[in-house]
Amino acid sequence: MPETAELAEFVASTTYDDIPSEAVSHAKEAIRDYVGVALYGSHHEVGDKISAYTSTYGGDGPATVFQRGSRSAPSAALANGAFGHAIDYDDTFESIVIHPTSPIFAASLAATEEVDGSTEDLLVGYVVGCEAAYRIGQSTYPEHYQNGWHSTGTAGSFGATAAAASVFDLPQSEIHHALGIVGSASSSLKKNFGTMTKPLHAGHAAQMGVRSALLARDGFTADTEILEGDIGYSQVMTIDGAYDPEEITEGLGEEWAVRDIGYKPYPSGVITHAAMDAMRTLVKDHGLTPDDVEEVVVTLEDAASEMLIHAEPDDALQAKFSIEFCLAAILRESDAGIHEFTDEYVTQEATRDAISKVSRAFEEDLFGDDFAGYGAIVRVRTDSEEYYNEVRYAPGSPNNPVSEDRLRSKFFECAESRLSRSDAEVLEESILDLEGTELDVLTSYLG
Numbered sequence: 001m002p003e004t005a006e007l008a009e010f011v012a013s014t015t016y017d018d019i020p021s022e023a024v025s026h027a028k029e030a031i032r033d034y035v036g037v038a039l040y041g042s043h044h045e046v047g048d049k050i051s052a053y054t055s056t057y058g059g060d061g062p063a064t065v066f067q068r069g070s071r072s073a074p075s076a077a078l079a080n081g082a083f084g085h086a087i088d089y090d091d092t093f094e095s096i097v098i099h100p101t102s103p104i105f106a107a108s109l110a111a112t113e114e115v116d117g118s119t120e121d122l123l124v125g126y127v128v129g130c131e132a133a134y135r136i137g138q139s140t141y142p143e144h145y146q147n148g149w150h151s152t153g154t155a156g157s158f159g160a161t162a163a164a165a166s167v168f169d170l171p172q173s174e175i176h177h178a179l180g181i182v183g184s185a186s187s188s189l190k191k192n193f194g195t196m197t198k199p200l201h202a203g204h205a206a207q208m209g210v211r212s213a214l215l216a217r218d219g220f221t222a223d224t225e226i227l228e229g230d231i232g233y234s235q236v237m238t239i240d241g242a243y244d245p246e247e248i249t250e251g252l253g254e255e256w257a258v259r260d261i262g263y264k265p266y267p268s269g270v271i272t273h274a275a276m277d278a279m280r281t282l283v284k285d286h287g288l289t290p291d292d293v294e295e296v297v298v299t300l301e302d303a304a305s306e307m308l309i310h311a312e313p314d315d316a317l318q319a320k321f322s323i324e325f326c327l328a329a330i331l332r333e334s335d336a337g338i339h340e341f342t343d344e345y346v347t348q349e350a351t352r353d354a355i356s357k358v359s360r361a362f363e364e365d366l367f368g369d370d371f372a373g374y375g376a377i378v379r380v381r382t383d384s385e386e387y388y389n390e391v392r393y394a395p396g397s398p399n400n401p402v403s404e405d406r407l408r409s410k411f412f413e414c415a416e417s418r419l420s421r422s423d424a425e426v427l428e429e430s431i432l433d434l435e436g437t438e439l440d441v442l443t444s445y446l447g
Contacts, residue, residue, distance in 0.1 A: 003139075003248040004227045007132060008175035010252050011162045014128050016120050016435070023256035024435075027127050030091055030261045032431045033407065034084050034101040035446070036414035037267075040338060041086030042067040042079075043418065046199050050082045063110040064447040067418050073114040077160070077210045081106035082203030085152070087341060088320045089267035089414070090202075093260045094397040096137045097145050097270075099152040100159060100261060103205035104129035107160035110210050111167035112439060119434050119442060125163040127258055129209075133159025134257030136227070136234070139247035143238045145190075146303070153188020153201030154237065160209020168213050173224075180222025182212040183233040193269075194310055194318045262397030263407055267341045268320040271304045274391035274400075275323060275376035279330040282380050282387050290331055290354045292382050298323055299377040302364040312355065315343045327378070328354035337413060367392050419445065 001009070019027075041047045042065075051068045058075030065071050065079045084090045084102030091101050108125035111117070137144075137155035145151050161182040165175045185208040188201035216222075227234050227248070234243040266276050275298045282288060300308070300323065310318035310325075319325040319341055329336040329345070331354050345351060367375045374394035380387040393400035408428075415424040427445040430437040 001249075002225055002228050003245045004176060004179055004225045005172075006249045006252060007135070007162070007227075008172045008179060011128050011132065011166050011175050012170065012172040014124060014166065014253065016124050018253065019124065019127055020256065023127060023258050024123065026256075026258040026261060027123060027130075028432050028434050029407070030101050030258060030263075031105055031126065031434065032411055032428060033091055033263050034105050035427065035431060036411035037087065037089040038066050038080055038084040038102070039418045039446070040089075040414035041083035041199070044083075044086040046086040046196050047079075047083050049196065050079050050200070050203060054079045061114070062116075063113040064443045066446050068447075070447065073110040074207045074210045074214070076113070077106045077110040077206035078203040080109065080203070081160075081206030082199045085199035085202035087267045087338065088198070088269060089264050089338070089410075091261050091263050092270045093134060093137070093257065094262045094394070094399060095260055096134065096141050097151055098133055098137045098155055099202060100130050100133050100156065100257070101126075102202040103152065103156035103209065104133060104159045104163050106203070106206035107209040108163040108167055110206070111164040111213065113443070114210075115168060117167055117439070119437050119439050121167050122439070123434050125167040127256070128166045129159040129163030130257045130261070131252070132162035134260065135248045135252070139244050140234055140238045140242065143240065143242040146306075147239055148190050149237065150188035150190045150192075150198070150201050153205045154186045156202065156205035157182045157186040157208045160206045161212045162209075164210045164213035165216070168217055170213065170217055174216045176224035177220065177222045178212045178216035180224055180226040181215055181220065182208050183222070183226035185212065186233070190306065193307060194321045196317065198317075260398060262394060263402065263410070265395050265402050265406060265410065266326070266336050267338055268326050268336075269307055270394050271300065271307050271374050272323050272326040273394040273396065274374050275300065275378055276326050276330050276336065277395040278376055278378040278389040278391045279327045279380075280335060282378065282389050283330060283334045286387060288331065288380065288382070290350070290357070293331060293357055293380055294383060295381045296327055296331065296358045297361060297379045298327060298358065299361045299363055299366065301366045301375065302362040305362050308360065311360070313346055316341045316346055319346045323360055324355045324358040325351070327358045331357070338417075
């Protein structure tokens with residue numbers, strides 16, 4: 001069976017009972033993480049501008065926009081997807097560079113509210129969408145990403161479409177068309193990293209997913225084998241014939257992508273996190289301060305150079321892709337969260353002084369494994385000592401998990417920017433018992 005057909009069949013046929021309980025637990029953990037960062041992002045500068053846009057042009061509708069009322073389903077998906085990625089604090093797959101939950105859950109939620117579905121529908125849509133994004137992303141990885149595409153927006157669009165199509169209970173024939181429609185709407189460029197357009201990629205993917213499923217439901221047509229062929233999506237979006245269709249079909253419905261999701265302990269590009277954790281350990285273990293340190297040298301995988309494009313960042317958005325800032329913030333504070341990634345903090349004289357102490361180096365095959373491990377080596381020199389630490393996998397990834405306490409602290413740090421502690425606690429309970437929670441109860445805390 002061609003891969004488009006096999007993926008469409010999977011989306012059409014998967015029910016809650018098909019999903020293993022372990023995958024369901026992973027999904028709810030990921031949703032909790034997303035909800036926290038999206039609540040914070042709803043009133044970040046990116047959130048303010050996207051909200052203003054959807055308020056003016058988004059149209060009325062039943063779908064919740066986090067902390068901003070309600071809009072049409074496509075507009076709510078746009079806003080909530082962008083909110084989730086506004087500060088680059090949302091989850092990632094460990095083995096491929098995609099932020100899955102911001103575009104996919106945003107699409108699944110908007111679609112569920114559009115048809116007054118259940119939280120079980122919402123959950124299944126999200127899990128199915130993660131599977132589609134992961135598999136299409138893997139089929140074109142790494143050439144697609146290395147060629148300048150941002151997979152969160154490209155593969156994420158397919159994930160969002162699968163999520164919405166699942167929630168709408170589209171037949172397989174209509175899912176073929178939905179995937180074909182989104183194939184022509186799937187676009188995001190890494191060139192925009194460090195600007196507001198990077199979080200827009202997640203919102204765009206969510207919006208295009210809902211739009212594609214709605215159009216297909218209403219009889220709109222597209223090529224029904226969008227992934228296959230010489231000018232199919234996957235050949236066009238890779239180079240040198242790198243597309244591997246077996247990444248889409250092999251083990252579909254048996255292996256679950258949500259198990260590959262990792263959670264960010266810092267609101268910056270995931271490639272910075274192993275280095276930040278290595279620095280965090282050195283600072284805490286040796287009581288280091290900026291006055292003590294003469295030089296910090298961080299060594300990363302060579303491919304990271306394409307993402308770490310702001311050695312001297314001017315604002316918080318650029319700082320997310322500055323390894324110099326990220327280590328400087330850890331050196332100053334022994335940690336770095338939403339309070340450090342602000343324009344004011346980035347431009348402080350003490351921050352600039354700390355940044356000047358950090359230099360970068362890159363090495364191909366740093367640990368002899370895949371780049372997606374995001375590993376790093378940090379060396380710190382004082383006037384009398386040299387310290388060394390290495391972290392092979394990004395903290396929060398399945399190969400280097402962070403504690404439940406750290407995940408909960410992150411959730412409350414973000415959620416309490418918009419909710420009281422008691423309301424945030426009830427919201428957390430609702431998410432972790434998602435199937436047992438009424439949809440309007442969940443959205444009453446989000447809206």
